[in-house]
Amino acid sequence: MSEHDDWLAQAVEVLREPVRIDPALDRRVMAEIERGPAPDRPGWREVLRRPFGGQLAVTSPLGGLALAAAVALGALVGRTWLAPDSTEPPSTLGTMAASVAEAVQFVIVVPGATSVVLVGDFNDWSRTATPMRPADGDGVWAATVPLEAGRYRYAFLIDGTRWLTDPSAPRSLDDDFGPPNSVVTVGAT
């Protein structure tokens, strides 16, 4: 294995680490939503008209992540507050919060491929549902799929004709149709 391959393998290993969201986030979001609009909350127009005097400084990647989470949370809650004719939070938010899915990143290195599609139990084995994107010019392809707890079988379809298993995932033993599959197991969060 060349040094370049080593580097790619390490990059794949890092990219493959699941993105874990703090389980307490749901509770915090729901608590915020259930609390409802504060009686003295200013209208959104008033907020927009206020002069912006703060200073924005992101000093670390973690800080950036926290800021992004805060912006996302703000957007979510803000959408509720800004919804016209809305007197209470939409019930779909509760459904979204109750259904916890983990963002699972799939990565494969296929130099020279023109298309790579991720197919599996999670997308009805569709040739079109989850095309992978080239992460860079070195043949690294990636896709992220939200998966709830469970065991899923999958494979990569290269250029519409060639099947590949994931070299860094367990092989499925229940392959009934020839080309083997890989397995990803998502635990409850």
Added chain:
Amino acid sequence: MRRITRWTIALVGAVTVGSASAHAQEPRLEGRIPEPARQTIDLLLDSARARGLPTEPLVDRALEGAIKGAPGDRIVAAVRRLAGELETARAVLGDASAAEELIAGASALRAGADPDALAELRRARPAQSLTVATSVLADLVAVGVPVDTAVSAVLSLATGAEDADYIAFRRNVERDVALGASPVAALGVRLDAVAAEADLGTGAGRTVAAPRKP
């Protein structure tokens, strides 16, 4: 008499047509599974539904066969076999088992696990999901651990291990095997490590019981 016969024929015809169209057709199979096979699979789905089995894994299996270009009879055979495995999994894991537990349980059975071993696992973890534990069992067999050894290892971790512990355990064994260790040796080393961690109480809040060696 003639009128009665006519009404009888009409009634029988209506019942026949009604029963023929009563079974639900899975829309995702339409156009992807060859026609005679699709009808049989729809019947298998109906049967599974009537028995309270999850149908989603059966649809997935059929669609996998379709995308891989398998002939219809082979797809039907695979769906039928999986339905049987799901039913066995439910029989040993319990009627209240979640669909994902049955799917993982079926995989463990396909890997060669004895149904009694799954029942024992349920007894050891009565209030916890068995999805990850049984899935890890199948994964360990897939990397070359003998099935009895894999069963014993998963059972030895059953008291107190969380899903993340099982996944980390499997990942470590796989890594060791990839680096050249024999599957059995890798499993033994990792079980020893878990036992040592439990003995020292350095499990960072985990309460994994000290495993017994398979």
